[in-house]
Amino acid sequence: MADLKTRILEDIALTGPMPLSRYMNLCLGDPVSGYYMTRDPFGHGGDFTTAPEVSQMFGELVGAWLVAAWQALGRPSRTRLAELGPGRGTLMADCLRSLALEPDLMRGLEIDMVDMSPTLIAAQQEKLSKVPCPVRWHGTLPDSDLPTLLIANEFFDALPVHILVKTEKGIAERHITASQEGKLGFADLPTKLQISQGQIDAIPTGTVFELSPERCDVAKNIAAGIKANGGAALLIDYGYVQPKTGATFQALTNHQMVDPLDQPGEADLTALVDFTSLEKCFKSMDIHVSEPVSQMDFLLNLGLLERAGQLGSGQSQEMQTGLQQAVTRLVSPDEMGTLFKVLAAASFDDPMPGFQKSS
């Protein structure tokens, strides 16, 4: 089969310029050459490092949150735990250690892992091979008639965005074009995206902004399950709360920004998550939604410092320094602390741990 760039050029030659959202989908998820389909992108040797890969404390605290959510649900005897985009399976493995402190929860637990990457699914299967409850793998979130607890860390940023520009003549959308010589480029062309007037009324002409109906559809699907059978979802990602305009779409290779058009399928393509829009998508389904908080507030509220103290107590200086570095990485405003946000949606209205504002 031809390489991904050649196939993208053929596609553009046949059907015309390609919306950026479709380009992002192909580059990340093409079954043969998509970025996630062919590699394990995490860690120092990889393109980026995620919070669960920084420290086991991240997953343990997410697990503590899940236990609190299960209690708020009335301690159902059977529960489905789902994770979207589980990477190497580290977050799930770490949070199950916290869930194990509640034998009634563990006894009735079933796990649904949702991923599209054969490489990462293999890593997840190995990591979870000894888990004492049923674990199943799927390409998309399956329906369930059980109450659902759901987690997703750095999943929504990998779903496609549309970059739009408000012009005098209407809304233009960023497309990928091809030159005679086969070089990819960008052009802003009339959009086929359905945009409600309310979404753009307040935006001044000339403004560039991003929308992702794809992300909203996933949020609504989660919300529908929670509404039908009870449940709670925790979404963590790098993103912003409005007002914000401009394009945040970017490509990363080896922890460095690169040209997103240079080698399709070779770089991680992402865009910041618009948490205000996600919040609205959940609210439109009539379930309870927290206001987004920073990862810093969330982890400190859940006891990150206490957990680091426990793990470090009586351990070597090297181990304690490692724990301090992990804490800094996770919550410092210069690192992941404020860029990363956390949103919770639930069938119940109890205040959720982690969501108190620190100031």
Ligand code: SAH
């Ligand atoms: N949550 C993990 C990994 C984040 S990377 C962590 O925090 O370390 C994104 C993950 O989402 C990868 O596992 C990738 O394979 C998966 N993914 C990305 N887009 C997806 C899609 N459209 N459908 C299913 N899985 C997807």
